[in-house]
Amino acid sequence: MADQKLNIGIILGSTRQGRVSPQVGEWVKSLADQRGDANYEIVDIAEYKLPLLGEGTGEEAGIAAWSDKINSLDGFVFVVAEYNHSITGALKNALDYLREPWHNKAAGIVSYGSTGGARAAEHLRGILGELLVADVRVHPTLSLFTDFENFSVFKPAELHQTNITLMLDQVLAWSGALKTLRA
Numbered sequence: 001m002a003d004q005k006l007n008i009g010i011i012l013g014s015t016r017q018g019r020v021s022p023q024v025g026e027w028v029k030s031l032a033d034q035r036g037d038a039n040y041e042i043v044d045i046a047e048y049k050l051p052l053l054g055e056g057t058g059e060e061a062g063i064a065a066w067s068d069k070i071n072s073l074d075g076f077v078f079v080v081a082e083y084n085h086s087i088t089g090a091l092k093n094a095l096d097y098l099r100e101p102w103h104n105k106a107a108g109i110v111s112y113g114s115t116g117g118a119r120a121a122e123h124l125r126g127i128l129g130e131l132l133v134a135d136v137r138v139h140p141t142l143s144l145f146t147d148f149e150n151f152s153v154f155k156p157a158e159l160h161q162t163n164i165t166l167m168l169d170q171v172l173a174w175s176g177a178l179k180t181l182r183a
Helices: 021-035 061-071 088-098 117-131 159-182
Strands: 006-012 036-046 074-081 104-114 133-135 139-144
Touching: 006 021, 021 061, 021 074, 021 104, 021 117, 021 159, 074 117, 074 159, 088 117, 104 117, 104 159, 117 133
Parallel strands: 006 036, 006 074, 074 104, 104 133, 104 139
Antiparallel strands: none
């Protein structure tokens, strides 16, 4: 079991048309895959078609698939857009659908927005704490003004690669340690 690689989901936290989270998520995944130290995968909440919490029947296929996916992961990297000083409604809804599948796992946050998405990341940290997800300290912040061309084409500054590496180091260390609590 000690030789098994951890499974880390890179969760895209936006579902709107024209979103840039897929670009950011693919960039994070490409840097992560170069490391070869874990199994990294993009987890796009848009693909699960989750109804608003309390408005569905609870029997929708996306809910069971969402639960299965989160259960299968040892840790997370959240790619978070800042909307009105917070996370997106879609991400909040996806987080709220589950409880136990989140417990005793670790997460890193990569945020973006006009202020690097810092306020969204701080809001997410409070939510993750309630879900027993340990968020790591290193937090890459991407500016819509300097890391995106015309606010839509992702062109990250090279300095962000160092922060991604440090964040992933922490996510893996914490995910491995917390996995012992779930064994």
